[in-house]
Amino acid sequence: QVQLVESGGGLVQPGGSLRLSCKASRSIPGIYLESWYRQTPGKGRDLVAQLTRGGNPHYANSVKGRFTISRDNAENTLYLQMNSLKPEDTARYYCNIELLQGNKYWGQGTQVTVSS
Secondary structure (H helix, E strand, O other): OOOEEEEOOEEEOOOOOEEEEEEEOOOOOOEEEEEEEEEOOOOOOEEEEEEEOOOOEEEOOOOOOOEEEEEEHHHOEEEEEEOOOOHHHOEEEEEEEEEOOOOEEEOOOEEEEEOO
């Protein structure tokens, strides 16, 4: 079993930056997709950013140009650099890893609050 632990969330003013991390408990072979989702109370999880097996990033329109997804294979860690944060970015952020054989793993989430 794989455990994913997110960190890096917190309270930040509009225009500020945060870097979220998602560390896996071990090296994971056969990764298909690595993603960040976010969720606000009463709503479903929305895809924010995704990294394909080939390393190609994809972003939700609402975060393009502001967020950057990346990975450090040596550290078994997925990152989400968030710049120019807006109040509407406030949410709980979750990392997700999907394997080629279909297994999906979720972290417990980290809260991001953008407020003055």
